[in-house]
Amino acid sequence: MTAGLRQVVDDAELRRIYDGLLVPSFPASELVGLSWLLDGVARGRAHVVSAVADGRPVGAAVTEELVPGARLLSYLAVAPDQRGTGVGSRLLDSVLEEARGDGTRLLLAEVERPDRHAGSAQHGDPAARVRFYARRGARVLDLPYVQAPIRAGAEPVPGMLLLVLHAEPGVLREGGAAVDGPLVAAAVEELVGTELDDPWLTDLRRAARRRVVAAPPASDWRTVAASVERW
Ligand SMILES: CC(C)(COP(=O)(O)OP(=O)(O)OC[C@H]1O[C@@H](n2cnc3c(N)ncnc32)[C@H](O)[C@@H]1OP(=O)(O)O)[C@@H](O)C(=O)NCCC(=O)NCCS
16 A cells, blocks of 8 residues: 655644654664654644555654754654655655755755664664665765764764755755855754864864865765764
């Protein structure tokens, strides 16, 4: 049965997606709390599309606004028993179509570097994930990306990549090989905050403050310098 896609705003349905799809698909260090999701949707900051088959959510995509014009694909997850059947591709295509239609200038995604994260059957294979996005034209920002602590007291997650899933022509530079620096810097500051005095985050903020940021194809992720292993 082909799953139908629909926007989700209802709290009960958001809980089902959170418990049934996001919790099993992401390590705790990369998953926000349920209250973030409920609050974000209620305030119109987060947007959730779900794929439904036989009355149950089998996949979901969560996006959030970072700064005006820049959004993050915060989560894309497919139920383990449905992976590899095209549900993830359909969800991603719908997110990309929406970004092209609603004036999003830059759509980003945080993914694990395949050379720094092993992945698992449950949480997925980092190399397969990068291939999945690369097939749809994703590029990778030349930044030593680190995911900010997901909640108070948590640790940053180094060894990440910040992908560009969609960029409108106005933010591309150098014939499409780079992206407008100030928009990237604003998005990165929103992602990692400005208050935490952490060497990984300080390094990242500094790297993001450039006139342009190179963005090779995501398949060339090895050319992007990784965050230092440890401080
Ligand atoms: C990544 C994911 C959303 C893809 O959804 P899907 O419905 O399985 O994808 P499709 O069937 O449309 O496309 C298949 C492609 O997905 C990717 N994929 C498949 N299984 C995967 C897995 N376990 N982990 C990561 N990527 C996977 C591969 O690129 C695959 O193509 P390939 O067989 O040529 O390598 C899904 O595997 C998943 O939920 N993984 C766990 C959570 C995750 O990694 N989310 C993305 C990070 S934001």
